[in-house]
Amino acid sequence: MPRNRVAIVLLATTMAALTAPALASASPASLDWKLCKDVAKGWEPADDQRTECAMVPVPVDYAQPEGRKIDIAVSRRKATDPARRRGVVLLNPGGPGQSGIHEPRWITDSKAAGIGVDHDLIGFDPRGVDYSADDVACPPLPGDDAEPPSSLPDKEKARFVFERDAKVNQRCVTADPEFVRNLTTENVARDMDRIREALGEAKIGFYGVSWGTALGAAYRTAFDSRVDRMLLDSVMSPTFDVGAMDDAMVAAGEITARDFAAWIARYDAVYHFGDRQPAVLEALLKLRDEHGETVTNHLAGPRREWANAAKALAALRDGGAPSTKPVAGQGRGFGWDVNPNGFNTFQQTAILCNASEGPRDFETIWQRRLERISAYPAIASPGFWNGRCAGWPLPVQPWKFTPGTSPLQLVGHTYEPVTPIGWAVAMRERIGGALLTIEDDHHGSLSSLPCASRAVEFFSTGKTDDGSCAGAPIPPPSGR
Structure with a gap:
């Protein structure tokens, strides 16, 4: 889930990939680090030249580790106090579909910057996003955004949109079915372990937000012994269904x-x-x-x-004009020559729909939509994710998170609507860990608050926290 307001093969194949191929250990690679500004097209000019970039090769399908390969773009900011360095922390901002290669600089500019004193900060673009194989050949076609005729009743308008989106989903999957069916949270976690190997680290720390919390849970499930310390902020539900999420x-x-x-x-x-x-x-x-x-x-x-x-x-x-929301553009390219835009909508759809255990047929989704609108009349919303998996043709690969013993800090937000606090409680019941509660409704806000010091302390000492901390206050009313 991105950071916005109101801001996924058969089971046998999945299990095979979770075991021998995923756990096979290669010799640490010698990464070819270069300043990101020198190699990455469109790199942020505000970067202070501390951020280095490299590529890590990974298999598209971990069940066939010697098969087709892609490159995962990785960034690094070295620990500012080398004498105190105790390892690395990989970072993910959420999504899915969201770029993470700029996270080291953003954490450095946040109240959680202290993590980078004794750790190298490692960012990466997940497979299918920006510099990491953002190359599913599925350009938009006329009709992809067609609106239903205004004369249709509400149900038929919804059916029109559902069938339109189903055609787009099926066309995009058909463009590269091997790549798309391997766009899963678990495979991004396996890519993280290849990054660990390439860095030459026995263990990694991890700081994930929103969908990044599911990514962390997937990594800890498969590679618990390789986790140093893990912090998950704005926690996803341990079971996934786009309808239940709505x-x-x-x-x-x-x-x-x-x-x-x-x-x-x-x-x-x-x-x-x-x-x-x-x-x-x-x-x-x-x-x-x-x-x-x-x-x-x-x-x-x-x-x-x-x-x-x-x-x-x-x-x-009183007669004023309604505000409008900007629409993001699409960037294309390959490797460091990609035109980065920070997000890939289809990668998000694939990650979510490959995992979603909910219904995919129109009639069931329509009925759930009516029930949702009736149950919550103030919002009366059909749901943001409603119909996202229309016509998705690939088999479900559900999340199967399990407990671990590595240090785990969960962070939930009392009033948050994007990842409700109940999800953090459910995730703790499923995989363990301590739960720090922030009294706010701001998605992934820990790094922007004074209590980000608790995250710094956790990564430095391993001390977990079951307490609470204050969020930012509600601003006073503004005059008219």
Whole structure:
């Protein structure tokens, strides 16, 4: 799951890849490190020239380790105190589909920068993203974004979109079925172990956010003895179903919307929606019925944006224009010559749909959508992931996470709608570890808070934490 608001072969083959081929150990490679700015097209000009880049070859299919290969792009920032260096920490920002090669610089610029004092910080683009084999030959075609005729009833509009997306999914899988069926969380974890080998490290630390927490759980499941310390922030559910993910996210968003209405009621002198939560909620839902998704996005927005959201909603009520969201472009290329854009939507779809244990047929998905809208009327959302796996033709490879003994720190966020706190509790029950609770709703916020010091301490000492810490405060209301 990316960091936004409201911001996957048969079982026998999978199990074979989890055992002998995945665990086979090669001699450490001698990586050809170069300054990223000298080799990587489009590298960020703000980089201070500390970041080095290299490529690590991995098999496309770990069940056939001598078969087709791809290169995984890796970055490094060396420990700033070499005398205290105790190893490496691999970093993943989430997604899936999100680039991670810039993570070492971003962590260096965060409140968790202390991790890089005694550890090399290692970033990488997961397979299928930017510099790491972002080469599925599936360019968009006319009709891929076609909208249903406005005259159709709601169910037939949904069916139109489902069938449109199913054709795109099937075409993209057919373009390179071997590569696409091997776009899995477990294979990215195996790629991480090849990175470990190439670095010449017996063990690695890992810091993962959002989907990166599932990646960490997959690595620890397969390679527990090779984990030094692992921290997982904004934790995914240990079982995966895109429909269930929507259910949990919309339920959390419903709570946020009602809390937001209560907050606005406390500042009626500023926003004039009413001084009681029920009246404010009624007014907001009326506004939503008139303006749609623009209002819904504000209702489920994070607490740090409540003042701005309330101001925008009041302006919209009084005749202001709705805001629009930017649309990201697509970059293409190969290896260091890729045109990086930081994200690959189809890689995300493949990772998720290869793992999702939920239904893939239209009628079941439609019924779940109706139930979701009915159960959570303030948000009344069909779900962000609803229908993502339409027509997905490959067999399910479900996540099978298991407990380990290596040091594990989980981090959950009390009010967060993107990865609800219940997922962190469920993951702890499945794989173990300590759970630090942050009193905020900000996805993956640990590195931006003062209590990032606890992450630094964990990687330096191994001390885990079952306590809590404060998030950023809600800003005061802004005048109109």
